[in-house]
Amino acid sequence: MVAEKPSKKLFSVTLRVWRQAGPAAAGKFVEYPAANVNPDMSFLELIDVVNDGLTVKGDEPIAFAHDCREGICGTCSCTINGKPHGPGHGIATCQLYMRSFQEGDVITVEPFRAKAFPIQRDLVTDRAAFDKIQQAGGFISVRTGAAPDANAIPVPKEDADLAMDAASCIGCGACVAACKNASAMLFVAAKVSQFGLLPQGQPERDRRVLAMVQTMDEAGFGNCTNQYECSAVCPKNITHDFIARLNRDYVAALFRTRFQPVSNAGGGGG
Amino acid sequence: MNLLASLFQSSIGKKLLMAFTGLVLFGFVTGHLVGNLQIFLPPEKINAYGLLLESLGGALWLIRLFLLACVVIHIWIAIQLTIENRAARPTGYGVDHTSRATLASRVMARTGIVVLAFLVFHLAHFTIRIGHPEWSEHSYRLASGTAVRDVYTMVVQGFSNVGVSIFYIIAVGLLSYHLSHGIVSMVQSLGLKNERWTRGLEGFAVIYCWGYFLLNAAIPLAILGWLPVLSGLIHR
Amino acid sequence: MAKLESKIPAGPLADKWQRHKTEIKLVNPANKRKYEIIVVGAGLAGASAAATLAELGYKVKNFVFHDSPRRAHSIAAQGGINAAKNYQNDGDSVHRLYYDTLKGGDYRAREANVHRLAEVSVNIIDQCAAQGVPFAREYGGLLANRSFGGAQVSRTFYARGQTGQQLLLGAYSALSRMIGQGGVEMHNNAEMLDLVVVDGHAKGIIVRDLITGKIERHSADAVILATGGYGNVFNLSTYARQSNATAIWRAYKRGACLANPCYTQIHPTCIPVSGDYQSKLTLMSESLRNDGRIWVPKKKEDAKKNPADIAEGDRDYYLERIYPSFGNLAPRDVSSRAAMRMCDEGRGVGESGLGVYLDFADAIKRLGEPAVRERYGNLFDIYHEITAENAYKTPMRIFPAVHYTMGGLWVDYNLMSNIPGLFVLGEANFSDHGANRLGASALMQGLADGYFVIPYTIGDYLAGQKPGSRPAPDRAEFTQAEQNVTGLTKRLLDNKGKQPVSHFHKRLGKIMWDHCGMARTKAGLEAALQKIPALREEFWANVLVPGSADTLNQSLEQAGRVADYMELGELMCRDALTREESCGGHFREEYQYPDGECKRDDEKFGHVAAWEYQGEGQTPLRNAEPLNYEFTKMSVRSYK
Incomplete structure (x- = not known):
């Protein structure tokens, strides 16, 4: 039995990085050679090393977003060679290792690009639009302490599993970055579906989907044209079938709220 | 927001309208093809079919208006979507990468424009008969004795022009290509697609689009005498 | 000398929390909106606290250094969350969970705190399930459980391998709801750099907007820190890269006691x-x-x-x-x-x-x-x-x-530090895990503190504060704190040394790992207490922080955090040196049984060591809060 040992041959690459001093500044690509790259290094560790080199030389290091470095916090957000989170499948940028590259590669590193995600500096973008969408309806209104016993609300295992699939979204924004139209449909679909699949989420189901879609539209995202670039780059492999589900939920909510009798309590309607 | 505003202004509403109007137009072009295939039958058939349509009278006009509305909405929303989608990413990527979006899905606007241009030409050509006032004069006597407009001869004469035929073939080709994304896409937009039957749906779309293209293309090709068996079915 | 009153309510163990809840002071509903509460951090503890306090009607300002409150490192917890639901009918109970947690902590936590944790654990599951957290289910639709280390019952609830993520997103959704309703004013990209103490009470913070570099003052009636643990002192850890000790360390330097800093899991x-480039x-x-x-x-x-x-x-x-x-x-x-x-x-x-x-x-x-x-x-x-x-x-x-770090800022039963008005929740405090934390208990504690403890106990403090009495942010104490922050920033930027921050962080991490890691010795710790001050001196002589103060400057952020680690690391070693016993996550090679198990010294060290800052360059003061075990016998921890 031959053990699979990684080749530890060090190699060189060139990073072609988008540098932009601030939100209003003009940006441009700058090339940084990186030698002695260890294939076991993570891509972000390579940026760490390049940054230390820049610092010592008296240059400003590349600003980039990162935190947990294990693919769950959703902070890291580079577009690498045109693909959000780089060449891997089902991983975030922080889970990309240099063994995915070869000697002499020129690696283009850009921020996630969308009008709704303005660039703050270099590779760092502002994804607050996602928070706004969540604030519009991405919750179940249950005051702390007001909850019934957890087993008082049975949830079919299939629904719970599917809700978990949707809930695994890390809010990184790669779906938006990958979409040819910078649409946030996969993100919104995942959130709406998580709650919509659970019995706890039913009372606010219509209100939620209408409010979240409206907020999404106001944030300046593009429209879904069913090309599924989003799910292709999703680090959690969330399926675009949730988008179909969102479409259905939305139209149902639209008609349901519209043709409901109007309550004397006011409100009602869509 | 009221219902209409939601449909016309929200992103998902627009998708729904695209899908719905797309579905109507898909039905129309399918029916249109079936009607046209009567060209391979004796002239009696297609001319009787023409009479049947004309006998609908006001209803025909309602159908025409409805179809026109669908076309207008489909195009109007497509324009809006395109503008919004471009605005949603003001600065493009330095490296262009596509993971799985099909070429057909990426050129919908362009194929759509050619199809639109063809539609205008096609209506002018056969429905309004610009440049061919004589087609309005030709008449055909059905077996029942009724004299009707000779659609058969009009089609045969129309496609005897090589340029017209080539334009027609290109246009139906692009329409097929447009539909290859559109059919699957409208099912997704209407919220009816999932992994369980995506493959089947995609398979249907491929078969349909090839079928649509080949059957449509067969008409001018046969009329031009370029198809071995089918050309023999054309009555001159 | 700091006054360390644990304020543990009297009475039988199982009644303490109930009784306490009925006896502490309340703030009337109309007055709640007159109080402003600052919450720093939005992990499980911070987000749940901010959301719940806002639901109660308090005006809440929530600060996170992340770009969104959904990113805190609670999100990375995998295994699950314990709760004494006994859904499996396998004999679990609040008392069993209490006992397992206390024993797991090697009898270095307070009995009353741990018991309360076990009591509210059941409410947490109810709350989270109602929020739509997609816990694992059985086919009948009821919740599934798994077993976890240190327990003989199946009491761990989980959501695939992403339990922390799902619980955090649950808290984040509750927080989002309150932000949407205006109950919480959210400050993203805002790093707390100092605590403002006015007349002995915590009344505000100084934050730096990490995007614009702007230094801001925020005053409040009370300040809650829920800023997580300090394991990144070691440079390499399972913590997120940005997790840091700055908030608790700066609070420490304002007089809050830091308890048991040597307890590291x-x-x-x-x-x-795999190499020296490793970040995580x-x-x-x-x-x-x-x-x-x-x-x-x-x-x-x-x-x-x-x-x-x-x-x-x-x-x-x-x-x-x-x-x-x-x-x-x-x-x-x-x-x-x-x-x-x-x-x-x-x-x-x-x-x-x-x-x-x-x-x-x-x-x-x-x-x-x-x-x-x-x-x-x-x-x-x-x-x-x-x-x-x-x-x-x-x-x-x-x-x-x-x-994980079990140590943290000292808090009383109300989760208030020795600075009145300063509350500390979650991993940032020291309270519930003793010297060692059991698996699936971190999530439980963070949410217990935020959802079910602080909403009650903060009222006891606020009821004594006159509504509207919070100081204006132009007071001298705010000015002084701001100058403190800008002074440190300037010092870092003007230093113009030769080495990047990471160079010093790596070296500090090595010292800490070698001498204050899994096995500690007197000689090693004494050596570390020589090496760390020397390294700190070198840091200040030779650190190079590029860029300016008025932009997004990640080197500057990291430099401030590492500067704090240089001091905190020393305190950890000092704590480890003075705790002449082995217990849980603190192992002194001199104190062990022949089989390598920890040899505690309950007589001499059955207490909490709460360190009190004495000023720059001064040896901090070691206060001891005795752990009076009234209900459970401290015994040798054994899993044989």
């Missing part, structure tokens, strides 16, 4: 370091030890060989050898220390020599590869992703890593 099964260690679930066999070569010379080339007779299955009854399932701390000893002997494997094999060859032979894949497939995938090695064919390499 080291997890035995992490993926080893990744945890592999401990469950792997159920089927994997741990070994190193018998001979040093074999350490660099391909494991397949090392004959069976040349392998040392050292856990099975040294601990025949427990074998590969020896407790976390014991197996971590054993691995380190093997590496110290030069028998560690992998390029760095800091690793041991976790071999599944026997399990695959016994169960077949598909069965192993079914049990551990996702872990093997993670391993492959990081190391490019196929653990079905060649043994995994593992090594221990820092992943």
